[in-house]
Amino acid sequence: MSKLDNKNAQPDSSCLIEKLSQFIDLSGVDKDLLATLEKSSQQFDRHEQVWGVDTQLENMYVVKQGWLITYTILQDGRRQVLELHYPGDVIGSSDIPFRHATSNLMAVEPCVLCPFPKSAIDVIFRESPRLTALIFTLAMIDKSINLDRIRILGRMSARERLAHILLEIHSRLSLTGGVSENQYRLPLSQFDLGDAVGLTNVSVSNGLTHLEEDGLISRSKGMVELKNIDRLTKLSDYINRYHEVDISWFPDAST
Amino acid sequence: MSKLDNKNAQPDSSCLIEKLSQFIDLSGVDKDLLATLEKSSQQFDRHEQVWGVDTQLENMYVVKQGWLITYTILQDGRRQVLELHYPGDVIGSSDIPFRHATSNLMAVEPCVLCPFPKSAIDVIFRESPRLTALIFTLAMIDKSINLDRIRILGRMSARERLAHILLEIHSRLSLTGGVSENQYRLPLSQFDLGDAVGLTNVSVSNGLTHLEEDGLISRSKGMVELKNIDRLTKLSDYINRYHEVDISWFPDAST
DNA sequence: CGGTAAGTTGATCGAGTTCAAACTTTGTGG
DNA sequence: CCACAAAGTTTGAACTCGATCAACTTACCG
Structure with missing residues (x-):
């Protein structure tokens, strides 16, 4: 291909x-x-x-x-x-x-x-076995994020969906150092974002503008800043799955 | 608990x-x-x-x-x-x-x-390793079904969603002999069904009635019959994931 | 500087929701 | 085995959020 x-x-x-x-x-x-x-x-x-x-x-x-x-x-x-x-x-x-x-x-x-x-x-x-557990765990974390997506698509409003996905991206990027001062680069177009959360680009534009007016986020030059993570989290009922991961059960490293 | x-x-x-x-x-x-x-x-x-x-x-x-x-x-x-x-x-x-x-x-x-x-x-x-591959595969099949759900929640109409989930259930039950003559027992209420595909019970009722009027399904006493699987499949763009599973790569049975 | 992709804004429309009431089925105890 | 209650389903009327359509603005890149 x-x-x-x-x-x-x-x-x-x-x-x-x-x-x-x-x-x-x-x-x-x-x-x-x-x-x-x-x-x-x-x-x-x-x-x-x-x-x-x-x-x-x-x-x-x-x-x-x-x-x-x-x-x-x-x-x-x-x-x-x-x-x-x-x-x-x-x-x-x-x-x-x-x-x-x-x-x-x-x-x-x-x-x-x-x-x-x-x-x-x-x-x-x-x-x-140890690498197996790791690969398996990574896949299951992805799966839990899929399930969260189902949850927001099935039952949440446009604003809630947007808040949720901004937090999801924030959590993931934080793992690998892609965030500083709650600010990160967002290379997705509003079409991309809309297609991810089941909205049109127009609703994404309206929704993000609205979130910005409410002081929850701010945007400039392809960057997003989450200005009030607490309120965003409450608004979208967000859970950071990475914080709950438990690898204590992994088989020992085979030396 | x-x-x-x-x-x-x-x-x-x-x-x-x-x-x-x-x-x-x-x-x-x-x-x-x-x-x-x-x-x-x-x-x-x-x-x-x-x-x-x-x-x-x-x-x-x-x-x-x-x-x-x-x-x-x-x-x-x-x-x-x-x-x-x-x-x-x-x-x-x-x-x-x-x-x-x-x-x-x-x-x-x-x-x-x-x-x-x-x-x-x-x-x-x-x-x-062989059981590992099996457990992993079962989880990944579930994950692909999660992704299909995201797809229908994000972009499909009420009728399409209902057709899709009826087919999904049909495929899964067929594996373990829960289907005969394209007919199966459906113990879910319309509330349950609606909560699964992001609709209200009212829309489920309307949607199912509509599908029945069009001759695509019929219902009686907690049973559903898929009367026209081809049209249901086309309507909801359904793919049977179980038909695509490949276990040829599994590690050999350790005798 | 000109052209194209991306984002914003406003007006209109409609699928699905909400609310409410009637109707049907199921299950249970007398 | 019937009566009644509880759960589930159907139907109708009014409403609403996000989609659609369209015009306009801004950003980017050769």
């Missing part, structure tokens, strides 16, 4: 190791295992598709740089954005059980991704 | 083994492993809560009998149903990474559940 194999870069000191080490200590064995799995990184242009529905997936990706979205298109051409992906994410584990991709993956800005073969998951399951 | 420990039943020939064997061949070792994990079954009354948000989860459950739902309540008391659970389901894997449950689990009719300790997952990860 992607014709960018020529854009390969340096055989960089494993993306996967770097990212997964953020969460747990990796043993030498685990690091060696990961190192053998990773290919060299690839670049993708803004709006370039990484894979599409019905692509036979060969690779999963670690995001080294840039934001991406997974989305689906309805018969009438309307779009629903399903998930947002940020630097540090592992993309593709939810499609592992399926013959084909279940959604489209697109870069919303220039990105650098580190591919590793889908078949790696089998190796990890066999060789490292 | 549940005070039903007195309702324990026979130390039945493992629920877990029975259910997981539906999907793959289990080795003797794997069966022994599962057998040690399982506790005796428990009964739950209609509308009884199995766990609530902020319950410290000790157990996961295999559903032996009856339907359940996971749901959340908003500040204003409105409810969003997140997932439906049927006989044969494994419930609770998505809450493994969290200190507390992320949603409420309730029986919509009298149920029989087979609990096994949450800590079992750690044992499985360490002892059996």
